[in-house]
Amino acid sequence: MSDPRDNVQEEFLAEAHELVEALSRDLLLLDEAYHHDTRIDPNLINEIFRSVHTLKGIAGMFGYKHVGLVAHALEDLLDDLRLGRTSVEQRLLDVLFDSVERFQRLLALEDPQSSAEDSGVQAYVAAIRAIGLQPEEEADDPLQRYAIEAAVLSVLTEYEEHRLRACIREGLKLYRLRATFDLTAIDDSIESLREVTRDDAEIISYLPSLEGGNEDSIELVVLIASRVSEAELKAHFDGRYGIVEPIAERTHLPTLPPRLTSVPAAAMSMAPQPGEDPGQASLTSVANSVRVDIRKLDHLMNVVGELALVRGAIDRTVNRFKAEPTHRQSLMDLDRIGRGFERQLAELRTGILDVRMVPLGQVFNKLARIVRQAAREHDKQVRLVITGASTEVDKLIVEDLTDPLMHLIRNAIDHGIEPAGERQRVSKPAEGTLALNAYHKGSNVVIEVEDDGAGMNAHALREAALARGLLGSEVSHELTRQEMLNLVFLPGLSTSSEITNFSGRGVGMDVVKTNVLRMGGIISIASEPGTGTKITLTLPITLAIIRALIVTVASRTFALPITAVREAIPYSPEAVRTIQGREVITLRGQTLAICDLAGLFGFQSSSGQEGRFVIVGSMGNRELGFVVDGLIGQQDVIIKPLGKSLSAIRGFAGATDLGAQKVALVLDAPALFAEYFEGSGALRSLGARP
Amino acid sequence: MSASAQKATLAPDSDSETGTVAVLAVLAGDEAYGFPLSAVREILVSPPLTEVPRAPEHFLGVISVRGQIITLIDLLRMLHLEVTESRPHTRVLLVDNGQELVGVAVDRVVEVYRMEPDQIEYASAVDAELSEYVVGLARVPAQSPSDAEEMLILIDPVSLLGGTK
Numbered sequence: 001m002s003d004p005r006d007n008v009q010e011e012f013l014a015e016a017h018e019l020v021e022a023l024s025r026d027l028l029l030l031d032e033a034y035h036h037d038t039r040i041d042p043n044l045i046n047e048i049f050r051s052v053h054t055l056k057g058i059a060g061m062f063g064y065k066h067v068g069l070v071a072h073a074l075e076d077l078l079d080d081l082r083l084g085r086t087s088v089e090q091r092l093l094d095v096l097f098d099s100v101e102r103f104q105r106l107l108a109l110e111d112p113q114s115s116a117e118d119s120g121v122q123a124y125v126a127a128i129r130a131i132g133l134q135p136e137e138e139a140d141d142p143l144q145r146y147a148i149e150a151a152v153l154s155v156l157t158e159y160e161e162h163r164l165r166a167c168i169r170e171g172l173k174l175y176r177l178r179a180t181f182d183l184t185a186i187d188d189s190i191e192s193l194r195e196v197t198r199d200d201a202e203i204i205s206y207l208p209s210l211e212g213g214n215e216d217s218i219e220l221v222v223l224i225a226s227r228v229s230e231a232e233l234k235a236h237f238d239g240r241y242g243i244v245e246p247i248a249e250r251t252h253l254p255t256l257p258p259r260l261t262s263v264p265a266a267a268m269s270m271a272p273q274p275g276e277d278p279g280q281a282s283l284t285s286v287a288n289s290v291r292v293d294i295r296k297l298d299h300l301m302n303v304v305g306e307l308a309l310v311r312g313a314i315d316r317t318v319n320r321f322k323a324e325p326t327h328r329q330s331l332m333d334l335d336r337i338g339r340g341f342e343r344q345l346a347e348l349r350t351g352i353l354d355v356r357m358v359p360l361g362q363v364f365n366k367l368a369r370i371v372r373q374a375a376r377e378h379d380k381q382v383r384l385v386i387t388g389a390s391t392e393v394d395k396l397i398v399e400d401l402t403d404p405l406m407h408l409i410r411n412a413i414d415h416g417i418e419p420a421g422e423r424q425r426v427s428k429p430a431e432g433t434l435a436l437n438a439y440h441k442g443s444n445v446v447i448e449v450e451d452d453g454a455g456m457n458a459h460a461l462r463e464a465a466l467a468r469g470l471l472g473s474e475v476s477h478e479l480t481r482q483e484m485l486n487l488v489f490l491p492g493l494s495t496s497s498e499i500t501n502f503s504g505r506g507v508g509m510d511v512v513k514t515n516v517l518r519m520g521g522i523i524s525i526a527s528e529p530g531t532g533t534k535i536t537l538t539l540p541i542t543l544a545i546i547r548a549l550i551v552t553v554a555s556r557t558f559a560l561p562i563t564a565v566r567e568a569i570p571y572s573p574e575a576v577r578t579i580q581g582r583e584v585i586t587l588r589g590q591t592l593a594i595c596d597l598a599g600l601f602g603f604q605s606s607s608g609q610e611g612r613f614v615i616v617g618s619m620g621n622r623e624l625g626f627v628v629d630g631l632i633g634q635q636d637v638i639i640k641p642l643g644k645s646l647s648a649i650r651g652f653a654g655a656t657d658l659g660a661q662k663v664a665l666v667l668d669a670p671a672l673f674a675e676y677f678e679g680s681g682a683l684r685s686l687g688a689r690p
Numbered sequence: 691m692s693a694s695a696q697k698a699t700l701a702p703d704s705d706s707e708t709g710t711v712a713v714l715a716v717l718a719g720d721e722a723y724g725f726p727l728s729a730v731r732e733i734l735v736s737p738p739l740t741e742v743p744r745a746p747e748h749f750l751g752v753i754s755v756r757g758q759i760i761t762l763i764d765l766l767r768m769l770h771l772e773v774t775e776s777r778p779h780t781r782v783l784l785v786d787n788g789q790e791l792v793g794v795a796v797d798r799v800v801e802v803y804r805m806e807p808d809q810i811e812y813a814s815a816v817d818a819e820l821s822e823y824v825v826g827l828a829r830v831p832a833q834s835p836s837d838a839e840e841m842l843i844l845i846d847p848v849s850l851l852g853g854t855k
Contacts, residue, residue, distance in 0.1 A: 645790075
């Protein structure tokens, strides 16, 4: 049974990883703003600061001392950045980006205290500290330009003062909003005030006014720096919140120092906590999301499955009574109740599936970092274009997707996209484009990784396969261009780096393919020399529930995931021919290999029987007909894994309860395809390991 | 496996005050077998069985227990005993092997015995084939006065079902 300590540890790691991901995402935004010379949103820097601050806090609690040390140094650096003591520049960005990798490595350590990391961490902390301070050079203090009361200036925090200066320097005008707030809802009101002004103005600070207000309410003076005209700003606030008035600009500089030491007692003690407090802000930002162990959702899904079984049992009981006319009215009622039950059950199931869904954007954000890194390593210019980041997929699939996608992206940048000089020679823009597209297609999600690089060299792949004995020379001449491209998925081929460099695709494509197949997906390649390469992954949206075709084979029931099924046609024994020891039929002019499932599973074949079917399955660009005895219909099924003791048996993805304790095995189409095509004959040479 | 290690397998089932061990006795084929009661989660009337093609012979197939898919094994085949005829498996023990729940098909459930440790014979004298799954033997009172004392073969569920300790 699980140790509660482990649970806590797991919670910590989950939270820490989330923080690092958020950090990574925000850093990319910062990087983008810096490189495109757009205004850097101070909230962004605050977000980054908060992530690091929170990480420092929890790392300390859980004894991850290295994480704590790094986070601490970063926090100081970010604080300087936040307060304008230093500014965003390339070296600082590089240090910040390094931290993401470093945090991830440190969090993965078996022993969080390991002294092996000491020197590396110390060096990194020194590098962070070395970024150092760049004192702000200020000829004249912009604060002097406005007639702000000394009492107000004196209670601004260092951060607020910095923001005030920055806003004035940017040319924003200052306004004062007097508004009365209900004491009980003050936090919400201020938050909504921030929301209203987000794009047009920045709330610098708010202080209680010395007049106004009573027991239940308080009058605040809100200091606002506005990008928009007085009239527009007034339109936001007037009436709803209170009165906006401009703060007078000074015509001549005062002799008074900007900061005063005398502070009205009321202003000090009643000043509400500014929302910039990092601890508070991070708490509210997670308040509307809950982190849930996916196993709990699996459990709920099982409960829904059981409810469906209960529902089936009620149905059967009702049907038994239907024979007796005396119960007609009650039966009609029961029927109605049953239908209501069914609707709610469907709703519940959809609800749970929905909770499991997370946007692919989560993975894409991680990948954006890889793109940046790989592009820098190879000194290439790469623009990442993401579409469909909001496309939702089962959490489990998202997790398993990260590695394969990372691989594909690295390959595209390492081997696909050419260096800028080479691109310009062939009249392509110097900056290469890498597109990550995601969209739903039926019950599948499609993810494309597309580059406008040099494309793959199909002939190089064929030569390499020949040279490694993965391909017979007689077969090699019959290969179409597409088949040559598919050679990249062979285990012995794509693991060698010298090939990848001139074939335009990288190592480990076989691993990518295996991972995708394991998720019940397919992978395909399209590539044109000189134009680019597109790799398409088609995956089920969820692994928890799938639509399946229920078939019978030798009086036994099996479920075949509908994603693998193209069509079902009647089987006629007389149409079967034998080519090279394999049974085939002709379907719309094409030869289709067929495979009797009864024979494959060692059952007594029902070859003599009437009314059999061929289920045409398709996987990538291969098709295979499975001969079955009967079709029962389509059904949504919850796939349960076979127990550990049966997990080594090939051909089954799991089992599912069809109701009334009737269990059907779920066929593993990718495995059956692999077994059939790679098991014998000419294609054996394709599938064999060197 | 040493006798002391085998003893350890049964130890968690011992009642610390009396030192007794609760053992569930079942019949399968011609013999009576004993499972530590603490490892047995549930006894079920045999549910419909779905056979799994390509699985080794001692796997009878899979069953559904409230929506959960459970592997069902044949105790006798697992013990490498000759099984001549198909027997009426009337009961299934849901046994926790430390990793997962596994169903063990048996012919009949007899009763629960409370045993003193000295009733258990940690025998190495048992058939070598058997011994990897067998903790030892125990004498139990006869079912009816006419019968002689019976011998219970004590099974170690963890090694039988391939889990880890």
